Amino acid sequence: MLKISTNPHMQTNRDTKALMLDVVIALMPAAISAILFFGIDALRVILTSVAACVMFEYLACRYWLKTQNSTVDFSAVITGILLAYNLPSTMPCWMILIGAFMAIIVAKMCFGGLGKNIFNPALVGRVFLFISFPVQMTVWPKPHFLQMVSPDGSTGATPLRILKSIDASSSASAQMYSPEDLPSYLDMFLGNIGGCIGEISALALLLGFAWLLYRKVITWHIPVYYVATVLVFTSVLYFTTGDMKFLPLAHLLSGGLMLGAIFMATDYTTSPMTLKGQIIFAIGCGILTVIIRSFSAYPEGVSFAILIMNALVPLIDKYAVQRCYGEKR
């Protein structure tokens, strides 16, 4: 039996599932760094979050939307990993479950599933937890390299919290830090700092970035423009005001900037579709990140910055049209 169809008669084998699997692989170095620095607790958080996200998506497909089981495309796994990476290692399991519910059911399936959501599901889950459980979400165990459990259960401040409280005028912060309290840049780069389990090691995240570029899952534009904007903006503030809280390299290497720029701002569904739009989006994310980090009550601004820019994506898509062949520059 001969078939007919329209051309092209060839299609790439890099389908949705293949791309998503590459993202999962790219996220693995950060998982290793998380376990190296936070031990068994990091593994618990990751597994709980992934299992919860996949379960919620499966249940939603089966009993609510009554569609094909969409968990096979691995996007729920990615959401699970990213949500976990945005939590401290001490996060109780039941809270992770709530976060996963918000991410998958509210932020993703309510909009119709993969490709239709407006906001990055993992970030919605994180921000919900952050607002609902501010205490648990801001307890940062000290990293304990190569030890499965924390030897003394001690906690400390993240570099961003330290930066924030260097500012003499912010009396809101009970504890004051001096610039000497900041960990070294090498520690920040390798991940030997307090923070969410997936965001600590810039090295691990950059390895993942290299994999994404090598496998052509994403282009370099969003991460590079995002990080560069933060670097430029903080440098301008630092060199004009001389205020230590704008220390550019510290902003670059700490908090969720790398994780957000490489893995969350680049989420296909919630970022613009043309290169031009993606660059506008990334610069917007960078500016908002610095503003929130520097001037709001929160030390970290990546999640809010990306979520705000997510909301602007339809607008960006409408106006950031690429030049077509033969059109005047």
Add this chain to the structure above:
Amino acid sequence: MIKEYTFPMGGLHIEKYKITADCPIVEAQIPEIVNIPVKQHIGSPAKILVSKGDKVKVGTLLADADGIVSSDVHSSVSGEVIKIEDLPSASGYEEKMITIKTEGDKWEKSVNRKPEVIKEINLTQEEIITKIREGGIVGMGGAGYPTPIKTSVPEGKKVELLIINGIECEPFLTADDRLMVEHAEEIIMGARVINRALGIQNAIIAIDENKPRAIEILTNLSKRYIGVNVKVCRTKYPQGGEKQLIKAITGKELPLGKLPIDVGCIVQNVGTVFAVYEAVLKNKPLFERIVTVSGDGCQHPCNYKVRVGTPVSDLIEATGGLSTDVHKIVLGGPMMGNAIVNTSAPVTKLTSGILLLKDENFSKKEASSCIRCGKCALSCPAGLRPFAIKQAISFNDTAEDLRKLHAGDCIECGCCAYVCPANIPLLDYCKIAKQEIRKK
């Protein structure tokens, strides 16, 4: 390092499958019956000059060009015209065809059948263009635009460069490649003929870097001729597209709605250039061409020299027949070619390949929902946004909206549909959009 030329906007690196690159051209058997369509080109069908019962020879004029945008059609065999009626063509639609029953292989006396390459051109511009017209030459790259129009420079325009398209970026196809390897000198002479017709001394043969033999042979040969040069292009699909090739070679972009001649370029396919050589210097009209028969379901892939009008089924038989696991027959390349079911359809001047494809590698995959990755826009060599065109079609947008998306400038290369991770048939939407725009 040699500078490599390519176009910057969009494009893809796809699997080449050039399995017949080293297969020499073989003359296909002359079929018992040929069906020669009177319209193998863009424009109006040719006016039929013969009637049932007429005896014809190889190269006899069967139908005369009807107007400027039309082309002569010649007999590809000697024998008797047994019927002139509408028959199903490869597209599935019925077309007027002249059916000839073959008797022997007697050629028109005017055709020079000696194998020597003629290296002298003693003809004026007008004589060359007349010969190209009388040879029934059309653009053999696939468009089928009558060549005499492209070789005569209109009033007020200036041509500076002739680009000869030896890119052949479609997977599987090697017809142009083999032609360049086996008939390099003829192609260079053909280029000089067209140069003279255009009144210029500047032709560039653009060859894809994946054709090392053709590059070597033509580079060495071109050194002996003034005004013909070879440029090697970095492989990228669809480099063989006229607009993409002009950008790659000259760095110039065709402004929207303009023709190559507006930037001083004329692009001709190597097959066309070879046909021009034969028509002008050997008085041999266009009635045969090189066809690659290949595909993962083809048992003995081969490059054939085929008489126009030969049924596709004859060539499939010649390569070992149709095995049961072949699920698709494609005329042309796998990216832009058409799937056919009627294998009795004839080979025309524009048939560059016949591909027998198996299901496991070349089936259409089921579409899932768009994940908004933007890869379609990134890979579009025309700089369009196929996802936006799809949306516009789904929402029944007006032709005016579609025009704003430049849907009419789609070159139908298929990059968007190839690259889509959700396997959405984006090219189908673009084609619908083009139709909507045309309707208005």
